[in-house]
Amino acid sequence: MKPLRIALTKGRLEKTTIELLEKIGYNCDEVKNKGRRLILPIGNNDFEVVLAKAADVITYVEHGVCDLGVVGKDTILENGSSFYELLDLGFGKCRFALATKKDTDFYSGYNTKTIATKYPNVTRAFFDDKDMDVRIIKIEGSVELAPLVGLADGIVDIVETGSTLKANGLEVIEWVCDISARLIANTASLKLRKAEIEELQKKLEAVTK
Ligand SMILES: Nc1ncnc2c1ncn2[C@@H]1O[C@H](COP(=O)(O)OP(=O)(O)OP(=O)(O)O)[C@@H](O)[C@H]1O
Numbered sequence: 001m002k003p004l005r006i007a008l009t010k011g012r013l014e015k016t017t018i019e020l021l022e023k024i025g026y027n028c029d030e031v032k033n034k035g036r037r038l039i040l041p042i043g044n045n046d047f048e049v050v051l052a053k054a055a056d057v058i059t060y061v062e063h064g065v066c067d068l069g070v071v072g073k074d075t076i077l078e079n080g081s082s083f084y085e086l087l088d089l090g091f092g093k094c095r096f097a098l099a100t101k102k103d104t105d106f107y108s109g110y111n112t113k114t115i116a117t118k119y120p121n122v123t124r125a126f127f128d129d130k131d132m133d134v135r136i137i138k139i140e141g142s143v144e145l146a147p148l149v150g151l152a153d154g155i156v157d158i159v160e161t162g163s164t165l166k167a168n169g170l171e172v173i174e175w176v177c178d179i180s181a182r183l184i185a186n187t188a189s190l191k192l193r194k195a196e197i198e199e200l201q202k203k204l205e206a207v208t209k
């Protein structure tokens, strides 16, 4: 049978994911020495690893070309729908927050507020929950800039240590939700390759508790 294929989010989550796979006994030397290769074997050809941008991990898993994925809850909330979330892997911990310039009374006044974010769907759901109409502007990065240059009244963004907010004179006015890395599975793979997937899930569970 073909090895199970796992899509891993490259960047911030990459190193810890590889460390976890090594901790449960799979040799990841090929991934660590990948060069420009995009599909790598791990273990004794037990799995194939694909390294992809976060949102693409979900696309590959949803389309069934990858059986499993490791991706942040932020990406799942923003993009995800038809796959199973199997496990909270307990790393990549950060939070979504609503932040503004320090000492701003964000909720005062009757004018429609403008929010800049990389995560328009998460932002829409957050304000819908409050029955609050906001204008959302999609930004691709360095979201903290938007209130500083006068583009937005606030931002919804990821906060980990809080140092980016602090360095730019911004503060959290409300926490939106917690984020961490998750193991996800394609719905058909979970039925067809249940035993193999459950075995991996159990091993990961044992080291992430
Ligand atoms: N401080 C943080 N900022 C952003 N993401 C974080 C942070 N800490 C943990 N994460 C998690 O790491 C994941 C990957 O983040 P990373 O910045 O590597 O990629 P990205 O968000 O796609 O950004 P880029 O477009 O710069 O590659 C996020 O989706 C999130 O789950």
Ligand SMILES: O=P(O)(O)OC[C@H]1O[C@H](OP(=O)(O)OP(=O)(O)O)[C@H](O)[C@@H]1O
Pocket: 140, 141, 142, 143, 144, 157, 158, 159, 160, 161, 162, 163, 164, 165
């Ligand atoms: O609370 P902190 O520890 O400061 O981390 C949070 C910052 O890190 C992320 O940005 P990233 O470095 O991914 O750059 P980006 O803004 O270009 O996406 C996030 O969007 C915040 O800006």
